[in-house]
Amino acid sequence: MTDVAQSGPAPRIISAVLGSPALRLIVKRLLTAIPILLGVSILMFVLLNLLPGSAALQLLGPQATPEQIAKLNDELGFNRPPVQRYLEWLGNFVRGDLGKSIVSKQPVAQVLPEKLAVTGELVALAFVISLGVAIPLALWAARRPNKIFDRISGLFTTAGLSLANYVLALLLGLAFAVKLPWFPSFGFTSISKGLGNNLYSLFLPAVALAFPLLCFYARFLRSDLVDQLQGEDYVMTARAKGLGPWRVLLRHAFRNSSFGLITIVGLNISTLIGATVIIERIFALPGIGAYLLDGILTRDYTRVQAIVMIFALITVLANLAADVLYAVLDPRIRYGSN
Amino acid sequence: MSSAVLQVEDLRVRFDQPGYRVHAVNGLSYQLQAGRTLAIIGESGSGKTVSSRALMGLLPPTATVTGSVRIDGVELVGMPEDEMRRHRGTDLAMVFQDPTRSLNPTMRVGTQIVESVGAHNKEIDSAAARQRAMELLALVRIPDPQRRFYQYPHQLSGGMRQRVMIAIALASDPKVLIADEATTALDVTTQAQIMELLTELRSRLGTAIILISHDLGLAASYADEVIVMYAGRAVEYAPTRILFGQLRMPYTRALLDAIPRLERPSHSPLPVTPGQPPDLTALPPGCPFEPRCPRAQPVCAESRPPFVEHEGGHWWACWNPCTDGDSV
């Protein structure tokens, strides 16, 4: 086994990615991400700074005297031209200085890592739960379309899609924290007190977050699998080989459906992060969503601006990662087409 | 006379949809000897593809298959799916029309052949399965099998993909290979190469071949016997030489006339059979071809002509067959 061609797939993937269509795609997508992020920053700046209702007025309340307002505006630097302020803000942001919270005077960048860690863990757990349940559910349903299991899971996921996650969060809390005291109804246990305790404290919020996604993934995957099983010729080839139904389903239909699923999962990061705002509040988790909501309720513009930018950054990067993963996994893109 | 490897008797397939029923195959019978090629010819909707999928048990759940399909004496019709699966690949294998769509685009071609090798040979280890897959690639005359093994379908040409499909089909030494329009999607040169390959493999491996096509020319060149199907029934059958020596069915005649020919004066219009194949949800009482037939007579609309052997080895179903003078 000295020949590269004989030594199997691994070296070929590496050599193919370097200088391949996939790499070009990644670079191209990275380049388009930059104007989008700039656009987001400008939009947020305009929304938060230039719309009626000045920050100072909001902060001081309606009883504030014009002198107080002028003084605060001066302190916050709101008197300088907007373009200059934006460029300053952008320059600081790129260097990692996210500004100081107007309310607590604390640098936002300082508290961000621990908040991001909590939210990151919550989101990751939600993805694991949603995919971990949705994939087996969809496979089982697609195995015998329109039979009893498929019908029941279809009904269940349809209903689940219409259930608001905050309602679900409250119901879960009522059922599994109050009536049956199995889980804590709120609060967060740090990972330093053990991974088990940590995951335990995140379980209910993660389920509330995961449930609508779970239903969505299960429905998407089930219908894609059924389409493949009924419409694709290579599925017919696989059956004609004499392969068993599960093998056809897993190695052929699911393998190809999983590419679509990756894209969907990448797009959902944005929805999921948005939803943490409300779920973290209900379960009193010290994550970035709750931190953002706090900033909004206290009119802390610097904080809101910084966090929305971070959210956008994560969203764009997640979509990029999904694209790249897709390109690396799908051989038609990895090797280009003839 | 040696015994047939495949015996099909009174095969019927219907599709039940809410409110209507499609009679796709209505009593098809034939036998096939090892190492022989049978061509089944017809327009789309004639039942040729449906009948071959029925042999494989690959029809959707809406289909009902009756009659008898025996392979080496084993009855396949009505066999439970789990058991049927064991006969796919080993007894019957199939090559489909479009090699671009019938190979999994996200799987290396080698893996797809290995999978076929392993489907009926659970004990084989992966090195041996790979060895066998390489051999199969060489068998179907794919140059440089060591390299091709690791490639994906989109990196191969159409003809090469169809060779891979044939390798997959041959992995478990099937007794009967069904080529369902296997060359239709290919260009003429590649088509000839694939047909030569199939013919060569047939004589080397002794596999019987069912050639499903709309192309009478293909049948004339490569088949030992030809069945012409119309509206789910056989309407003419004969050994190839006899059939093309003296066509009897006006329908077969029409199919043949629709092929462009060099000796025809240039720019003369091709004779086209007017009309559509009959509605399979409500077949007429008479000959199904009667509405389109240039030789139709009153009797044709009233009762269906029986499919019987009129001359030595030559069967047809027609009240008013073509005479020798009309034949090619």
Added chain:
Amino acid sequence: MAVTEVRGSSTPTVDDAPPPAPAGSAAWRRNFQIAWPAALLGLVLFACFVLPFLAPIPKPIGGSVLNSLLPSFSPGHPFGTDPNGNDILSRVLYGGRTSIMVALAVNLIGLAIGGGLGAIAGHLGGIGDSVIMRLFDVLIAIPSLALIVAVSLSLGPGVRNTILTLAFFSVPAFARIARAETLRLREQPFMVAAKLSGTPMWRVVLRHIAPNVGPSLMTFAMLGLGVVMVIEGALSFLGLGIQRPSPSWGNMIADGQLSLSGTPNLVLWPSIALFLTVVAFNQLGEGLRSRWSGGR
């Protein structure tokens, strides 16, 4: 000598049965798919918009504290009362009115602006298309709830601002769909004909694109109504949407949250109302989608 033997069917085919199954069961099922959510939606709309005029239902605000926190199924208060003595049924109905009107307004704005811009972008192609769609990419890059929350901070709470905020977020989705459909249409012969005959753009968009893009946009709007109802609830839940004492399902759920274990009816009734309404919108959207795609 024939090696392969062919035999005709021994007996003439007896077509064994007339067409099976009650005719039109598929059509019935398709109608049912649209009929039940439509009926449910009709029921919700009737209850929210008509019932308060017909039945002796108290006002949603200004209740007496003497009647506070009555349990469900109390005489005169079938859903019970809240801590201020307001009738919960009445608050659910009036809150639904606000929620449904907000959702309708948001989707109408999204449909008009987003659908229009998307159709124009798809029709223009080239640079115009790129500019419009890149702008929407920017909006889509921001997690929707974070964007909505930030905009609502700028605009402040209240019904009008809630509508504006949510519309801001729904525009890009409509635009994407309208654009995709327009691109699909662009290659159609009648579009090419319109272009070649020099039909002005507004006329092409209005007379050719709109009627063809309409069905998928309407379907999406149905699904969008459900989404907007949920998000409006979330905003009100966070105190950024409909302001108290005006009832909305979101702020009712938020208010009831604090005493969830003691008086779950405060949360349950608006939650059930929200769920049923969203189910109706979603299923109606799904039903319409399968009908349109079946017809294509």
